[in-house]
Amino acid sequence: MSKGAQNVMKHEHEDHVVSNQPEFFEFTKENQKLAEKIIARYPEGRQASAILPLLDMAQRQAGGWLPRAAIVHVADVLTMPQIRAFEVATFYTMFNLEPVGKNFIQVCGTTPCMLRGAEELVQTCKNHLGVEKGQVTEDGLFSWCEVECLGACVNAPMVQINDDYYTDLDSEKFKKILEDLKAGKKIQVGSSRGRQGSAPEGGLTSLTEGADSSKPKPTKRGRDAH
Template sequence: MRKPFDLEADYQPKDFAFTPKYKKKTAEIIANYPKGRQQSAVMGLLDLAQRQVGDEGAKADKPYGGWIPKAAMDHIAEVLSMPPMKVYEVATFYSMYNLAPVGKYLVQICGTSPCWLCGAAKIKKVCEDHLGIKLLETTEDGLFTLMEVECLGACVNAPMVQINDDYYEDLNEEIMIKMLDQLKAGKKITVGSQTGRKTSMAASGPTSLMEEAKKAKVI
């Protein structure tokens, strides 16, 4: 799904600078790379910029989630002595970077074959109906943005969604509505399988390596 990317949009802030907390982290990331290869830190710095904006958004009267303004990409280009276009190229390639404002909770619905076969279309529909928005839209209260993404690598526990940094698996329509309501009410929701399945074992429980499973206390 193509994400919005508009460098001239009204929502773009004029300036961006890392706060002291994040500036320290940028230095740590840059220090991971050999001298002369600091530009390799671009992905880490983009992630930090997104997280800083998300931290600010969590405290705002009308909340919003993490995204990367053009001013942040330009600032990163300056910090890493690279052309801004190269930073835009990286930021637009990877789907984990949001290049336009998003809600406090970014609900990324996996729509690839295994999730689709297990009911992803129903999950998408129930999210749209319950929140009153379509994909790539944000609710009026700034809390939720919906997005469809390709396989997130948790196919065994399909269907699943990613909300901000965490995965929520083994979903059905009722569970999805309950999760959205709990988030709206400011409650924490259990990360991972919503049916209590441990890791990626068969839905009916482990069928092999039983002794090992007992030792690991998953049965």
């Protein structure tokens, strides 16, 4: 590791200091081939532009977080200064600098979710899982954190677990999801109320003619409107 990278990690925030850092990391053969395909998308001299997808791939391979050795490996693969890779990894909240649970829960705490019960979901994480923000349960199955807007405001409150969104939640529905995940059951993602995306619960309400929603109601435009 370069001296600059060592200095970055030496002065990193105490919340991100991880004592059990692995000493070695490299991509699997499959991920190395994928990395080469990603890098080939960029013109000569611009390979460093591939750092985000490569860091994401390294994080997934490492079990949901980025050890220092993984960041260094990505920098070396891209032949870029290691300090640059650390700058990226420590800037974006999508990268975790400490271990997370198998089910990594992100609770949205922005205004729409907060108004519709996000605090209850936070309390559910604390009380039902028995861990504070950033901690991993003893069985390694869960960890959680609070994040800013995840872009599902119409379906508030919501959480993201790994790559999936769970919306229209309350504390009881959230507990059920956690219990099912713990039991290894298949969970239906999306709205807990069965909505399709952010569509109205009662079905379509626009561009309908009578009871037959398959026939859009024509609208007059231009001269025909007068």
